[in-house]
Amino acid sequence: MITRNFFLFLARNDFVKNRASKWGPKLGAKSVIAGETIEEAMETARQLNEKGLSATVDHLGEFVYNKAEALEATHYCVRTLTAMEASGVDCNLSLKLTQLGLDIDKELCLSNMRTILDTAKKYNNFVRIDMEDYSHLDPTLEVLQELRKDYDNVGTAIQGYLFRAEQDVDKLKGTNIRLIKGAYNEPPEVAYQDAKEVYNNYLNIIKRHMLNGSYAAVATHDHNIIAEVKAFAEKHGIAKDQFEFQMLYGFRSELQEEIAKEGYKMRVYIPFGEDWYGYFMRRLAERPQNITFAVRGLLSK
Ligand code: FDA
Numbered sequence: 001m002i003t004r005n006f007f008l009f010l011a012r013n014d015f016v017k018n019r020a021s022k023w024g025p026k027l028g029a030k031s032v033i034a035g036e037t038i039e040e041a042m043e044t045a046r047q048l049n050e051k052g053l054s055a056t057v058d059h060l061g062e063f064v065y066n067k068a069e070a071l072e073a074t075h076y077c078v079r080t081l082t083a084m085e086a087s088g089v090d091c092n093l094s095l096k097l098t099q100l101g102l103d104i105d106k107e108l109c110l111s112n113m114r115t116i117l118d119t120a121k122k123y124n125n126f127v128r129i130d131m132e133d134y135s136h137l138d139p140t141l142e143v144l145q146e147l148r149k150d151y152d153n154v155g156t157a158i159q160g161y162l163f164r165a166e167q168d169v170d171k172l173k174g175t176n177i178r179l180i181k182g183a184y185n186e187p188p189e190v191a192y193q194d195a196k197e198v199y200n201n202y203l204n205i206i207k208r209h210m211l212n213g214s215y216a217a218v219a220t221h222d223h224n225i226i227a228e229v230k231a232f233a234e235k236h237g238i239a240k241d242q243f244e245f246q247m248l249y250g251f252r253s254e255l256q257e258e259i260a261k262e263g264y265k266m267r268v269y270i271p272f273g274e275d276w277y278g279y280f281m282r283r284l285a286e287r288p289q290n291i292t293f294a295v296r297g298l299l300s301k
Helices: 001-010 014-024 036-049 067-087 106-122 132-146 164-172 194-209 223-236 253-261 277-286 288-299
Strands: 052-060 091-095 127-131 154-159 177-180 218-220 245-250 267-273
Touching: 036 052, 036 067, 036 091, 036 267, 052 067, 067 091, 067 106, 067 288, 091 106, 106 127, 106 132, 106 154, 127 132, 132 154, 132 164, 132 194, 164 194, 164 218, 177 194, 194 218, 194 223, 218 223, 223 245, 223 253, 253 267
Parallel strands: 052 091, 052 267, 091 127, 127 154, 154 177, 177 218, 218 245, 245 267
Antiparallel strands: none
């Protein structure tokens, strides 16, 4: 737990962040981040597609505090969607609302999302809003609710470690939801702290969403959860096109391919861009063994 908290602290620490950016590739970040440019992300998606895997790309970046940066991030998302269409990859877009100005002005964020969703709609593509820390949960759901009045090509993610996850999933019946355990450091007032309790609540929300007849994106590297979901779908006659599995790029690649070969949709989340630091620290926090990536990176040159 100390290790987890330590990495989560580092994830938000600007002092370390500014210095670490120079060492990024050396820290092994490149084994889990698909380069810095849209072209590199498209090439990674193409390679995964060849192995029977779908993709979603996320241009890394969070907590934008001025309007110009939020607009820049919006245009970058539009360019990424356009590149997906041009290269013909099986890939959709994941993004964070704080990148699009959620902390500046909700209306600005909504307008940026509309620009992105109009582009996605034109290309018959889908946009997933990642879920951030608890302070952004309600604002994110409010933006989603507003957008859902006009767009059906948008969804978000719900975190199983939160006590309220079940109610949120029920409210989002009919929406394409990514179900996850949750990656942030949330207090005992709002979130389960015990791994077994997180596991149980996570499985509970997955099953609820699937039984609701809603499309579920089950995003986990946990083979026990994956086995339970397969058995549950089988038992309840839930077709394979009603749900998908998702994993992060660079994690359990063999298992990803196995799942795809069994005929399930398996989507790989590909982060890219220069702003890799917070993402990388959260991965180290949730699985200290991931530090081997960092050590390998440091030793490699
Ligand atoms: P967890 O890390 O709890 O591992 C469970 C077990 O699985 C381990 O004990 C081990 O046995 C096995 N295992 C896990 N990783 C392994 C590995 N690399 N090699 C071998 N065995 C391994 N979070 C968030 O808050 N907001 C978001 O929007 C998203 N989005 C998102 C998208 C996608 C595609 C994924 C996969 C994850 C996220 N997350 C996220 C992160 C998520 O909330 C969660 O923190 C991580 O996925 C870690 O939890 P897991 O369920 O993967 O297993």
